[in-house]
Amino acid sequence: MTISNRKERQKEELKAKILQTAKALFMERGYEETSIRNIAERIEYSPTTIYLYFKDKDDIFYALHREGFVLLNQYFRALGHVEDPFERLKAIAKAYVTFALENGEFYDLMFIIRSPMNALEKEKKEELDWEEGDRAFGFLVNTIEECIAKGYFKGMNAEVLAFTTWSMVHGICSLEIRNRCSVVSELNQPNLAMRACEMVNEILNRMHTVSPS
Template identity: 50%
Template sequence: MGIAERKLEEKQEMHKRILNGARKVFLEKGYEQASMRSIANEINYSPGSLYFYFKDKSEIFQELHKEGFQLLLNQFKVLDKVGDPFERLKAMGRIFIQFAQENKDYYNLMFIVEEPTKMPEDGGFKIAQEA
């Protein structure tokens, strides 16, 4: 592995580490009480270093939303095989409930914890569409 590949891998690992720490902080403290400093403390990193990866906590929060909606979207792909609209609707409900049970952290971040001042007027639908 060359230097460039190793640096890219390290950057991706750090990005993932920040998101994992932020998910925990947002769930424990809520959006308003979470800060870049509290996220940095969670992962034992300096607060200033987080800004190399994310502009602010809002960007981190939105990235977590994207991850969650991508997971949910991946589970909905099985619906392509369901022809009957009523059966599709029932299957969609089952998938949604299963997602909520198996991915409690993402579910809570996507649908419970709210980013009050910067949440898009479309209620997050743009984030879901991007996922």
């Protein structure tokens, strides 16, 4: 009993260590520069050992991708206590951009890099542990539904508006992270993203009072 328990615990510890090392390397150097061989070297195991704990590279980065959503939800959780849904919505937009700018590599993995989506497609059958991602998007949808219930965004579909709002902030963050801002403006760079983020607020402010065209 206790001895096979220990073995199992040790297996889980090594799996966690692989993940933790992958995370460290990934945050230092990004996805492309984090190889199975690098991870292996740092934990002092052979590269093939990693395949005893993860199906492939996508599987590792899918696990990290999930960690990213846990972190994002931490940013969001603080906003649960904003009473007014419209104020909460604007706070979500700001928190999202802040999360992206403070955790660039994670953001890249969660919303831009293809790898974790490949892993998700390979599983496909159950995929029920997308939980943390659903929680994040669900928070946005619920907030918008509350807004609509209060008379904001009259005549709009909540899910589509949630997606469109997400698109706005994702657009800002991904252009910043993939270096498309510097090319387009002289404003020094975190500034353009932050000013766009403020403008999203302004857009939301202007939107809600007018009836559909």
